[in-house]
Amino acid sequence: MNKLSPSRRAYEIVTRTMLYVCTAVTCLLLVFLIGYILYQGIPGINWEFLTTERSILRGTIGIFPAICNTLYVIVASLIIALPLGVGAAIYLTEYARNRRLVEIIEFATETLAGIPSIIYAMVGSMVFCISLNMGKTLLAGSLTLVIMVLPTIIRTTQESLKTVPQSYREGSLGLGSGKWHMIRTVVLPSSIDGIVTGCILAVGRIVGESAVLMYTVSMAVGMQDFSTIAGIMKSSGATLTVALYVYAKEEAEFSVAFSIATVLLVLTVLINFAASLAGKKLKPENK
Amino acid sequence: MKDAMTYPNPQPKQTAARSFRAAIKPAERIMQILFLICGLVAVGFVLIISIYLIISGIPAIREVGLFNFLFGTTWSAQNDQYGILGFILTSIYGTAGAIVIGVPIGFFTAVYLSKVAPPKVAAVIRTTVNLLAGIPSVVYGLVGMFVLVPWIRETFNLAAGDSLFAAIIVLAIMILPSIISVSETALNAVPQDYEAASLALGATELETYFRVSVPAAKSGIAAAVVLGIGRAIGEAMAIIMVAGNVANMPSLFSSVRFLTTGIAIEMNYASVGSLQRNALYSIGLVLFLFIMLINVLLNTLLKRDKEG
Incomplete structure (x- = not known):
């Protein structure tokens, strides 16, 4: 250090300062954001808040309907998106021989991943709510979300399929199994970690989505009639993120909004944790 | 991925193997087509989104005028x-x-x-x-x-x-x-x-x-x-x-x-x-x-x- 010329020493000091200052800014932002949300949100959270609906009569606010709606949307979207996405990834890695077709499909996937959610919201409301006459329902919202999370599932599954050693496939085919049999019994089980991770990331994306659900489902924060499955899909109601927006922007119930934010924060932590856990624990040995 | 795509299908030589292959072929074929459809769905979605945006986006631009709009x-x-x-x-x-x-x-x-x-x-x-x-x-x-x-x-x-x-x-x-x-x-x-x-x-x-x-x-x-x-x-x-x-x-x-x-x-x-x-x-x-x-x-x- 002492032998450096003054200009090099200045360079050293300036870059080191920038490194530490910028990292400190990032860390402080993180700590402040998380701390502030928890500080404002935790006091409002209790069992009643999580398990009841809003009651004008008693003047209490509960987010149970929003939790239910979020779950319905997650389940409905994944039921459709998961087979589609895994199927597409299998086609791309196992079957496709035409380089051009693979490039087109991959380009389409990347394009879908880059489209902002407000455009999905617009197109979803045009296609599902208006053209297909579904109205603003959980079904229309879930179908729009299928398109949105598809790239996430395709990409993670594909990455995972690529890491399955070629010798596994050769061994299976060499023992006389057909291609589909080989995929079902050898390739898919060895890439289960990627598929599960893809699912979890998709759940994260759905939980965090607000624009799509606001324009294809609804902003009503009340409870709907959920007696049959068809009834659920035809009904309509705000998910957690939409409820947060409504309470913050339109009803000025800020403590409720922060409590919902805390719930979302906890969910995000759980989802991230589950994703990294799935990546580690489900990975087959000797892969 | 390249390896998977160019993977050679083992050629059947014996008649027994051939008839076995013929027996399982329809299921294999159906699965391949199903997976192809899954793959094409993403392309379909992009096309639908683009077409919807273009068709519904043009009327207003035409009415207002491209220059006035932008x-x-x-x-x-x-x-x-x-x-x-x-x-x-x-x-x-x-x-x-x-x-x-x-x-x-x-x-x-x-x-x-x-x-x-x-x-x-x-x-x-x-x-x-x-x-x-x-x-x-x-x-x-x-x-x-x-x-x-x-x-x-x-x-x-x-x-x-x-x-x-x-x-x-x-x-x-x-x-x-x-x-x-x-x-x-x-x-x-x-x-x-x-x-x-x-x-x-x-x-x-x-x-x-x-x-x-x-x-x-x-x-x-x-x-x-x-x-x-x-x-x-x-x-x-x-x-x-x-x-x-x-x-x-x-x-x-x-x-x-x-x-x-x-x-x-x-x-x-x-x-x-x-x-x-x-x-x-x-x-x-x-x-x-x-x-x-x-x-x-x-x-x-x-x-x-x-x-x-």
Whole structure:
């Protein structure tokens, strides 16, 4: 250090300062954001808040309907998106021989991943709510979300399929199994970690989505009639993120909004944790 | 993947094997077709989205006139005036501002995490940054509304703090995680030999990182910036909560509408079939074209990065 010329020493000091200052800014932002949300949100959270609906009569606010709606949307979207996405990834890695077709499909996937959610919201409301006459329902919202999370599932599954050693496939085919049999019994089980991770990331994306659900489902924060499955899909109601927006922007119930934010924060932590856990624990040995 | 695609099918030689193959063939064939359909679905979705946006976006542009639509400075549904220059400029200024603030912070943090930080510290910061990436955008909006907007109002002595400036800060924070993680991946991929050679020639560690590692990872870092641009230009719900949403021409401390919030703020009450709603679709088309441009740029950069 002492032998450096003054200009090099200045360079050293300036870059080191920038490194530490910028990292400190990032860390402080993180700590402040998380701390502030928890500080404002935790006091409002209790069992009643999580398990009841809003009651004008008693003047209490509960987010149970929003939790239910979020779950319905997650389940409905994944039921459709998961087979589609895994199927597409299998086609791309196992079957496709035409380089051009693979490039087109991959380009389409990347394009879908880059489209902002407000455009999905617009197109979803045009296609599902208006053209297909579904109205603003959980079904229309879930179908729009299928398109949105598809790239996430395709990409993670594909990455995972690529890491399955070629010798596994050769061994299976060499023992006389057909291609589909080989995929079902050898390739898919060895890439289960990627598929599960893809699912979890998709759940994260759905939980965090607000624009799509606001324009294809609804902003009503009340409870709907959920007696049959068809009834659920035809009904309509705000998910957690939409409820947060409504309470913050339109009803000025800020403590409720922060409590919902805390719930979302906890969910995000759980989802991230589950994703990294799935990546580690489900990975087959000797892969 | 190349291996999988060119994998040779073992040719059946014996008649027994051939008849066995013939027996299982229909199921195999059906599965192959099913998977092909799954693969084509993504392409179908992109086509549907593009076609819908173009078909529904063109009527209003035709009615208003392309020039008046893109370069008109007033947006007012009451007076049937639909000019989106204000929205376009706001989106460009807002994104540029977020990049100017967010990229340096994210870049230096990435260098620190990738090269300087002790592994344990880096792991903790990395986990938290990933958490930041997963937080829903309305939560950022909420904190912005509660902390940033009042702060701006008091510090700069304004009547209201909802402004382009507030939106820029929120966007800068929101693009940080993607910039940090993509740049860090690129920096981690720089071969150790480069750094070892530089150190052996007498460069200090920091000189090595900034004059050898960073240039070697430059297309990955450029991809991070472009990704950040894409995120910022497409964000709607966080900035709708802090930007005030009045259709003004942009200035730093005035209430503004972005392309995204311009759509979002009127979508729920513009009646179907009206010129107002069609004009919203046209804004969507303009935004879509911006995004496609950015995507193509991003893919080129990422491809170049992969090829080294």
